[in-house]
C-alpha cells in the first residue's frame with residue numbers, strides 16, 4: 001500500500017477502526033505531500049481532542065475512576081503518537097534510500113503505538129470505562145505544525161516525548177505493581193520496552209544527520225519553542241533506559257542536569 005494512503009486512512013478516518021488501520025507493507029511509488037496539514041485529525045465526537053487540561057490523578061489509583069483517568073491519559077498519548085507518525089509519513093520526503101529507511105522505522109513504531117493504545121483502551125473497558133470518557137488533551141498534536149523536518153520530528157517525538165515516556169512508564173509500572181494491578185503494570189512494561197526502540201530510532205537518525213555537531217547542540221537547535229529538554233524526562237530519570245536506546249553519555253548527562261524556569265513544563269500531571 002502507498003505510504004501516503006496508509007497514513008491518510010489513519011488521519012482522515014474518524015473512528016478507532018481507522019486509527020488502528022493496519023497494513024503489512026508500505027510503498028513509495030507516489031510522492032510525499034510536504035504541504036499536507038490538518039488543524040486536527042478527523043475524530044468522532046467521543047474521541048475529539050480538546051484544549052482542556054485533563055488533571056492527571058495524583059494518586060489514589062485503587063479508585064477505579066482514578067485508574068481510568070490515568071489509562072485515558074496514557075491511551076491519549078499513544079493515539080496522538082499514531083497520528084503524528086502518520087503525519088510524518090505523509091509530509092517528509094522519501095526520495096533517498098535513507099529517507100525510505102527512516103519512514104520504515106516510523107511505520108514500525110506507529111504499529112507499536114497502535115498496539116499500546118489497544119492495550120490501554122481494553123484495560124479501560126475491563127474496569128468499566130471507555131477511551132474518551134475523560135477529556136483528551138491536544139498538546140502533543142499542537143506541536144505538529146512546527147515539525148517541518150525529520151530532525152525536528154525526531155527531536156520532539158523520540159528524544160523528548162518518548163524519552164520522557166521511558167521515565168513515566170517505568171514509574172507507573174511500579175505504582176500499579178505495588179497496588180497489585182498486575183494487568184496495568186504489565187502493559188506499562190510492554191510500553192517501556194517498546195519505547196526504548198523508538199527512542200533509539202530517533203537517536204540513530206539524529207546521530208547520522210548531526211554531522212560535525214554534538215548531539216546535545218543539534219537536539220537543542222531542532223527543538224521548537226516553547227519545548228525545552230525539561231520535557232524530555234520524568235521525575236525519576238532512568239539513565240540505563242537511555243543507554244539501552246543508544247543515546248551517548250554526554251547527551252544523557254546534559255538532559256539529566258538540565259533545568260529551566262519550568263514555565264511551560266511545570267506540570268503535576270502527565271499531559
Ligand SMILES: [Fe+2]
Pocket residue numbers: 078081112113116191195
Ligand atoms: Fe507508545
Ligand SMILES: [Fe+2]
Pocket residue numbers: 081109113162194195198
Ligand atoms: Fe513510541
